[in-house]
Amino acid sequence: MVAPSLxxxxxxxxxxxxxxxxxxxxxTDGANLSxxxxxxxxxxxxxxxxxxxxxxxxxxxxxxxxxxxxxxxAVEAAxxxxxxxxxxxxxxxxxxxxxxxxxxxxxxxxxxxxxPVPGYAAPDDTVAPAxxxxxxxxxxxxxxxxxxxxxxxxxxxxxxxxxxxxxxxxLLAVEVPPALLARGMSGWTxxxxxxxxxxxxxxxxTLPHRDEYFDHQTGLMADLIGLPAA
Amino acid sequence: MVAPSLxxxxxxxxxxxxxxxxxxxxxTDGANLSxxxxxxxxxxxxxxxxxxxxxxxxxxxxxxxxxxxxxxxAVEAAxxxxxxxxxxxxxxxxxxxxxxxxxxxxxxxxxxxxxPVPGYAAPDDTVAPAxxxxxxxxxxxxxxxxxxxxxxxxxxxxxxxxxxxxxxxxLLAVEVPPALLARGMSGWTxxxxxxxxxxxxxxxxTLPHRDEYFDHQTGLMADLIGLPAA
DNA sequence: CGTTCGTCAAGAGCAGTGCTCTCGGTTTTG
DNA sequence: CAAAACCGAGAGCACTGCTCTTGACGAACG
Numbered sequence: 001m002v003a004p005s006l007x008x009x010x011x012x013x014x015x016x017x018x019x020x021x022x023x024x025x026x027x028t029d030g031a032n033l034s035x036x037x038x039x040x041x042x043x044x045x046x047x048x049x050x051x052x053x054x055x056x057x058x059x060x061x062x063x064x065x066x067x068x069x070x071x072x073x074a075v076e077a078a079x080x081x082x083x084x085x086x087x088x089x090x091x092x093x094x095x096x097x098x099x100x101x102x103x104x105x106x107x108x109x110x111x112x113x114x115x116p117v118p119g120y121a122a123p124d125d126t127v128a129p130a131x132x133x134x135x136x137x138x139x140x141x142x143x144x145x146x147x148x149x150x151x152x153x154x155x156x157x158x159x160x161x162x163x164x165x166x167x168x169x170x171l172l173a174v175e176v177p178p179a180l181l182a183r184g185m186s187g188w189t190x191x192x193x194x195x196x197x198x199x200x201x202x203x204x205x206t207l208p209h210r211d212e213y214f215d216h217q218t219g220l221m222a223d224l225i226g227l228p229a230a
Numbered sequence: 231m232v233a234p235s236l237x238x239x240x241x242x243x244x245x246x247x248x249x250x251x252x253x254x255x256x257x258t259d260g261a262n263l264s265x266x267x268x269x270x271x272x273x274x275x276x277x278x279x280x281x282x283x284x285x286x287x288x289x290x291x292x293x294x295x296x297x298x299x300x301x302x303x304a305v306e307a308a309x310x311x312x313x314x315x316x317x318x319x320x321x322x323x324x325x326x327x328x329x330x331x332x333x334x335x336x337x338x339x340x341x342x343x344x345x346p347v348p349g350y351a352a353p354d355d356t357v358a359p360a361x362x363x364x365x366x367x368x369x370x371x372x373x374x375x376x377x378x379x380x381x382x383x384x385x386x387x388x389x390x391x392x393x394x395x396x397x398x399x400x401l402l403a404v405e406v407p408p409a410l411l412a413r414g415m416s417g418w419t420x421x422x423x424x425x426x427x428x429x430x431x432x433x434x435x436t437l438p439h440r441d442e443y444f445d446h447q448t449g450l451m452a453d454l455i456g457l458p459a460a
Numbered sequence: 461c462g463t464t465c466g467t468c469a470a471g472a473g474c475a476g477t478g479c480t481c482t483c484g485g486t487t488t489t490g
Numbered sequence: 491c492a493a494a495a496c497c498g499a500g501a502g503c504a505c506t507g508c509t510c511t512t513g514a515c516g517a518a519c520g
Contacts, residue, residue, distance in 0.1 A: 007487060007496075031345060032262075035478065047479080048498050056478065115261060115344020116430055161442045168436050182443075186450045190416060193423030200346055206398050212391045213412075220416045224454050237467075237516070265507065277508080278469050286507065 015052050017042065019066065022059055026107040031117065033060065057120050060111070064126060067108040072132030074101040079136050086230035087144045088222050094136055095191050095218040102195045109199060113192060135172050137191075138184045141225065142174045149228055155179040180225070187221035194218070245282050247272065249296065252289055256337040261347065263290065287350050290341070294356060297338040302362030304331040309366050316460035317374045318452050324366055325421050325448040332425045339429060343422060365402050367421075368414045371455065372404045379458055385409040410455070417451035424448070 004012075021038045029037075035056050036046040053059040078097030082090045102109040112130070116122070144150030157165060157178050165178035168185075176184070194217055198210060207213045251268045259267075265286050266276040283289040308327030312320045332339040342360070346352070374380030387395060387408050395408035398415075406414065424447055428440060437443045 005488065011496090030347070032477095034476085036476080045499050046477090047481090047500080050479075051497060110345035113345075113426075113430070115340035117260070157446070158442070160439045161446055164437045164439050164443065171436055182446060183450060186420060186447050189423035189427060189447065190420035191423075192427070193419035193421075196343075196426070197419060197422070200343070206401055207394045209390045209394055212388070213394065216387070216391055216412060217416050217419065220413060220454060224450060241467090262506095264505085266505080275470050276506090277471080277510090280508075281468060 011052070015062075018049065018052055018059070019062060022063060023108070026063065026111070027105075030107060031111060031114070035059070057117075060117070060120065061123060061126070063108065064111055064122065065129060067105065067112055068126060068129035068132070070105070070108075071098065071101050071112070072129055072136075074098070075133045075136050079140065083230065084143065085147070085149075087140055087149060088227040088229045090140045091137070091187075091222050091225075091227050092215065092218060094133075094140070096214070098133055098191060099195050099198070099214055102199060106199050109195070113196060114200070131172065134185070134188045135174065137188050138172060138174050138176055138181060140227070141176050141180055141184045144227065145176060145180065150180065150226060152177050152180040152183075152226070157182065183225045187218075187225055190221050191218060241282070245292075248279065248282055248289070249292060252293060253338070256293065256341070257335075260337060261341060261344070265289070287347075290347070290350065291353060291356070293338070294341055294352065295359060297335065297342055298356060298359035298362070300335070300338075301328065301331050301342070302359055302366075304328070305363045305366050309370065313460065314373065315377070315379075317370055317379060318457040318459045320370045321367070321417075321452050321455075321457050322445065322448060324363075324370070326444070328363055328421060329425050329428070329444055332429060336429050339425070343426060344430070361402065364415070364418045365404065367418050368402060368404050368406055368411060370457070371406050371410055371414045374457065375406060375410065380410065380456060382407050382410040382413075382456070387412065413455045417448075417455055420451050421448060 018038060021041050022033055025033055025038055025041075033056065035049050039046040039049050049059075053062070074097045075094050078093040079090050082093045084090070141150060145152075156162070161182075162178050165182050165185075169176055169178065169181050174181070194214060198214070248268060251271050252263055255263055255268055255271075263286065265279050269276040269279050279289075283292070304327045305324050308323040309320050312323045314320070371380060375382075385407075386392070391412075392408050395411050395415075399406055399408065399411050404411070424444060428444070
C-alpha cells in the first residue's frame, strides 16, 4: 500500500466535504438537492462538482450508500450489544436502533425508504447494504431456532409460497424455516411502516407517548414471531 | 341549485382535463410534475394553467385529494361487498383492495404515502380522506366486538399508552378497546409497509408469487388481531 | 341593444436548475 | 524536464416555476 499522493488526498477530502455539505442541504431542503447550492456553500462553481461526481444522481447514490451503511451499523451494533440469549431484548434493541437512527436522520431515511426519485434507479451496490437491517432481524430468529428456543415446527406454508420463502432464506443466507421467516418479514415490514408513519404521517400526532407506542407495536410483532423474553 | 353558467362549465371541464393530463404525466415522470409539460400537452402556454391552479403545489394537492378519495372508495367498497359477519374475509378484502389500487396507480400511491415533497405541506383537507382506509379496517374490529366475536377483555395496555390509544379511538370515532385498537393499527401499519415494499423496494423481486405472499402476510396480522374465519 | 366588467390565453421575462464544453493553470508522472 | 493528467472558472444550453402585462372574448347590467 503506497502512500496516496497529495492530490489524491485532497481529492478524497473534497469528496467527503461535498457529501457533508450535501447532507446538510438534504436535511433542510429535502430530496431535491441542488448541486449549485452545495457548490456555492463551498465557494466553488457548479461545474467544479462534476470533477468529483459525474452527475447529481451519483452524488445521491453515494449519500444513499453511506446512509445504508450507517443504518446497518446502528442496527447491528444494537443487536450485538445485547445478551445473545435474550431474543426478545435483541429484537427490541434492533428495532429501537433503527427508529432512533431514522429520527436522527429523517432526510436520509426518506432517501432510503421514501418514494423513489422518478428517473433514478438504485445501482446494484445498494442491495447488499440495504439488506443489513432485515438480515439482522432474521438473524435473531436464526439464533432462536439454533438454540431451540424458537420452534415453528407445527406450521407449514402452502406450496407456491413455501419454496419462494425458502429461496428468500437462501438469498439472505439464514437458516430459518419458511413459516418462521415469513413471520420475521412481517415484523420487518411493520417496523418500516411504523417508522415511516412517525416520520411522514400525521396520525401519530395524536399519540404523544411515541416511545411507548413504538415499543408496544414492536412487542406485538415479537409476540407474533414467538420470541421468548429473557 | 341554479344551472351553472357556460363559462363555469367549461372552467370545470378545463380543471378536470388539467388534472387528467397531470395524472398521466405523474404516471410516467413521477412526482416532479412539470406544469409546462402539461400545458404543452393541452396546446396551452404554461401561464394559462395559473388561471385554474394558483401554483404547482395546489395542483398536487388536488391530485392528492382525488387519490385519497379513490383509495378510500376502493377499500370501503371492498369491505362493504363482503358478508358482514365474515370478519376475516372483510379484512382480506379491504387489504387486497388497497393493494390493487396501489398497483394500478403507483405514482398516486407514492404521492400519498411516499416521502413528503420538501417544501410541500399537506393542507388539513387531506387528513379526513387519509383516515378512511384505517377507519375501514378498525371498523371491522368494531363490528367484531359488537357481535361478540372478538373479545380482548383479557388484555390491558399499560397506562401512559392506554389513554393515548383510547383518545385515538375517540378521534377515529370507533368504539374499540385500546388493546384491540393497537393490534388493528399494527395491521394497518404492516399493510402500508407491505404495499410500499412491493412498489418501491426490490426485496420482493425474489418472491414471484406476490399474491400468495400478500395474502399470507395480511393473514398473519388477522391472526394477531384474532379475527375469526367465516 | 350597447357598454362595462371579469375572465381568459399568450408572450416576455426573472431567477433558478442540471449539465457540457472550453480555457488557462497546477500537479503528477514518465 | 517535458508530457500527461487533473483542476477550477466561466460561458452557454435547455429546462423549470412563477409574475406581469397585453389584447381579446363572453357575460351581465343599464
